[in-house]
Amino acid sequence: EAGVAQSPRYKIIEKRQSVAFWCNPISGHATLYWYQQILGQGPKLLIQFQNNGVVDDSQLPKDRFSAERLKGVDSTLKIQPAKLEDSAVYLCASSPATGGKLFFGSGTQLSVL
Amino acid sequence: ELKVEQNPLFLSMQEGKNYTIYCNYSTTSDRLYWYRQDPGKSLESLFVLLSNGAVKQEGRLMASLDTKARLSTLHITAAVHDLSATYFCAGLPNSGYALNFGKGTSLLVTP
Numbered sequence: 183e184a185g186v187a188q189s190p191r192y193k194i195i196e197k198r199q200s201v202a203f204w205c206n207p208i209s210g211h212a213t214l215y216w217y218q219q220i221l222g223q224g225p226k227l228l229i230q231f232q233n234n235g236v237v238d239d240s241q242l243p244k245d246r247f248s249a250e251r252l253k254g255v256d257s258t259l260k261i262q263p264a265k266l267e268d269s270a271v272y273l274c275a276s277s278p279a280t281g282g283k284l285f286f287g288s289g290t291q292l293s294v295l
Numbered sequence: 296e297l298k299v300e301q302n303p304l305f306l307s308m309q310e311g312k313n314y315t316i317y318c319n320y321s322t323t324s325d326r327l328y329w330y331r332q333d334p335g336k337s338l339e340s341l342f343v344l345l346s347n348g349a350v351k352q353e354g355r356l357m358a359s360l361d362t363k364a365r366l367s368t369l370h371i372t373a374a375v376h377d378l379s380a381t382y383f384c385a386g387l388p389n390s391g392y393a394l395n396f397g398k399g400t401s402l403l404v405t406p
Binding site for chain 2: 215217222223224225226227230237238273275280283284285286287288289
């Protein structure tokens with residue numbers, strides 16, 4: 183069974199630039215999550231989708247972060263403009279249903295200089 | 296908001312020894328997860344604990360859940376080097392939809 187796919191694996195940008203991350207969840211998984219993991223900390227939820235609708239985006243900094251999940255499958259997370267404190271690993275996860283076990287992708291490591 | 300606290304945050308232990316990692320959470324949760332993360336890798340699910348008194352074991356790791364005490368433990372028996380990793384616990388709030396993670400326990404097993 184294919185796992186959660188994410189790209190790119192690494193990204194280096196300068197502050198105030200824009201960046202986008204892509205995620206393809208496990209086939210059939212209705213729920214998709216984006217988490218931010220800052221070095222030395224646990225993952226923090228940014229946004230959760232159920233199919234193509236947003237369930238929880240209360241911790242998403244909406245002035246600079248946006249996310250969408252078109253057709254209830256793939257998802258993109260965008261940061262515009264990036265700040266130094268956005269340097270982190272961005273993890274995508276999916277699960278068959280809300281509250282179920284999460285399957286994580288390999289993550290995108292973002293460095294903002 | 297469900298807050299999850301783990302301790303210790305760092306643990307260095309000798310091979311062959313036993314130890315326990317503790318995970319306390321702040322509000323009602325009937326579902327607790329343990330994940331493992333190797334350096335530079337993503338998170339791998341270890342255990343899902345779904346009810347009070349639940350106990351799960353795999354190899355040298357055993358996890359338990361006490362919902363009344365709002366406490367989960369991850370017990371390591373006769374540690375080996377391959378267990379060196381960071382271990383996260385995560386709780387699902389009864390009123391929420393997504394997991395809240397602790398800061399993780401970085402475990403190093405030495406000869």
